[in-house]
Amino acid sequence: MHSEVVASRSADPRDSRESRNGTPHLDAVSLAIIEQLQEDGRRPYAAIGKAVGLSEAAVRQRVQKLLDQGVMQIVAVTDPLTVGFRRQAMVGIHVEGDVESVADALTSMAECEYVVMTAGSFDLMVEIVCEDDDHLLEVINRRIRAIPGVRSTESFVYLKLKKQTYMWGTR
Amino acid sequence: MHSEVVASRSADPRDSRESRNGTPHLDAVSLAIIEQLQEDGRRPYAAIGKAVGLSEAAVRQRVQKLLDQGVMQIVAVTDPLTVGFRRQAMVGIHVEGDVESVADALTSMAECEYVVMTAGSFDLMVEIVCEDDDHLLEVINRRIRAIPGVRSTESFVYLKLKKQTYMWGTR
DNA sequence: CTGAGACCTGCGGATTTCGCAGCATCGGCG
């Protein structure tokens, strides 16, 4: 797709000064490497090197560092329906008391794929992935509502997933 | 992690009859292969084969088929904050008229990472990934609200992402 | 019975990964 060098000026890897929040800053070349791996997580290092203008070994070292730092991970992602999870829902939660502790309880539940603290009329939003309606009902009514601090919940059952990308940084 | 064979009885790959919705059904061995690749998308085929009880070539063929069928994809996923996207939000949308066409409009926006049609008090829910507050404001107020059929929106700005997995099927 | 289709194995040859020994650059420091 990209045919040639991405590195212009200041593709300086020493650009690894920390930003305010302590997350490592990425230079243009590392971004380009990530883009390559977002297209195909198994693309050979040599091919990536050719695309970004680096040797095979250099790409390998960078990728390893990105993985070690937790900046990215290379994984298989699946279509939930195909793998047997037929019901999904987003659940908004109103909390009284410590939001963080409720969030931790949700995080430890296998069915909660996604847990985020929000500003707005919900304190927490959670994505639930279940096998069927019974399973979903049990998770929401029995398990989530049983967590101390959960005042009320509102569910949004998925009717149709229209888009789901993993292409952050590719814009 | 998993030390030995997963395939017991009926790990029958001929089990590829279609389920009602037309998605191919997966047998136990393919599931096990997916689990391996969810732990590490670059794990060698031979290592996977040893874990699931198949030859290297067989694993390779299965993986290729799973990719071709779109059952899974192997990609790099990144932490949005590290890659420079500091503001995220979930937006619930009330629609009048054709929901599908609004969903399509949202889908074509780069900032919409996730678009889903829902049952409940929202017709659509969308996850937005932005660089900063200005960007987020522009996307929600100028772009989303401008889509014909959008009656109103409600935003939930992310304060803290507590959990995000890609481990469907690993339960 | 026969043929087609799906799946697996085994095997070389091409490719990729891996580890390591140089280099070069940069910033700190006496």
Added chain:
DNA sequence: CGCCGATGCTGCGAAATCCGCAGGTCTCAG
């Protein structure tokens, strides 16, 4: 200024992996 450690890149062989292909086996349909 010269030295030094840290960092990052390159360029190797050696080892491991990937890849294509030629069989086998099994099942189902005709």
